[in-house]
Amino acid sequence: MNLSARLNRLEPSATLAMSQKSAELKAQGIDIINLSVGEPDFNTPDAIKAAAHKAIDDNYSRYSPVPGYPVLRQAIVDKLKRENGLDYTPAQILCSNGAKQSVCNVIMAIVGEGDEVIIPAPYWVSYTQMVKLADGEPVIVPAGIDQNFKITPAQLEAAITPRTRAFILCSPSNPTGAVYSHSELQALAEVFKKHPDIIVLSDEIYEHINYVGSHASIAQIDGMKERTVIINGVSKAYAMTGWRIGFIAAPEWIVKACNKLQG
Numbered sequence: 001m002n003l004s005a006r007l008n009r010l011e012p013s014a015t016l017a018m019s020q021k022s023a024e025l026k027a028q029g030i031d032i033i034n035l036s037v038g039e040p041d042f043n044t045p046d047a048i049k050a051a052a053h054k055a056i057d058d059n060y061s062r063y064s065p066v067p068g069y070p071v072l073r074q075a076i077v078d079k080l081k082r083e084n085g086l087d088y089t090p091a092q093i094l095c096s097n098g099a100k101q102s103v104c105n106v107i108m109a110i111v112g113e114g115d116e117v118i119i120p121a122p123y124w125v126s127y128t129q130m131v132k133l134a135d136g137e138p139v140i141v142p143a144g145i146d147q148n149f150k151i152t153p154a155q156l157e158a159a160i161t162p163r164t165r166a167f168i169l170c171s172p173s174n175p176t177g178a179v180y181s182h183s184e185l186q187a188l189a190e191v192f193k194k195h196p197d198i199i200v201l202s203d204e205i206y207e208h209i210n211y212v213g214s215h216a217s218i219a220q221i222d223g224m225k226e227r228t229v230i231i232n233g234v235s236k237a238y239a240m241t242g243w244r245i246g247f248i249a250a251p252e253w254i255v256k257a258c259n260k261l262q263g
């Protein structure tokens, strides 16, 4: 009774293990501040709850289209325009069961055996495991407190090899809270210009939990939208972690690939 090599390679989520530990300590009456899972400190807003009640009453309870209902994809297009100044079409949007599945879909769709994926550290622990699950190799680029937890263009350039397939950017960052400014993203984009085959996964799930100023997306920089996959969802912004709704906004060929996988 053997497990697959793929599963054996996988380390269980360190975040969930920490969360479990904190629950155990709390149960023993110990005063614990749990900084593990990114659970907002408010509840899902009432208007959203009311809309969900209505959706259940209206029988929105059957199989939905694989990429998400057209009205939902349109609402995401409208959000990207309104909040991020980005033009997408519904065909460039794919909804999934949380941003976690969105990230995993993209990695499974574009990363193959031996492909390298650059991940700045400290990082959300799931990224490396997902890359390993796809038979790829995480390439970790450290960015300590001395550089505000942000990598420099020189570090990015040095990490790129002919095998580099993707780069994962998380801004605002889990776990550090670091936020890349528009000009910092522009400087990274200058490096990507020299390497046109690298796809950027821009995880923007913490867009609205930002303590340093306005949010910038690397997709806003000239030439980047065509090779960027924006990852976002409602978990953090609207305290809907248990609802499991995430999405990608990406070039159509990537959306089609993820749709195929998800289907």
Ligand SMILES: Cc1ncc(COP(=O)(O)O)c(C=O)c1O
Residues within 6 Å of the ligand: 037, 038, 097, 098, 099, 100, 101, 124, 170, 174, 203, 205, 232, 233, 234, 235, 241, 244, 245, 246
């Ligand atoms: C950086 C990052 N990306 C994505 C996710 C996944 O969010 P979701 O609840 O939409 O799956 C998390 C959740 O903790 C996260 O920290």
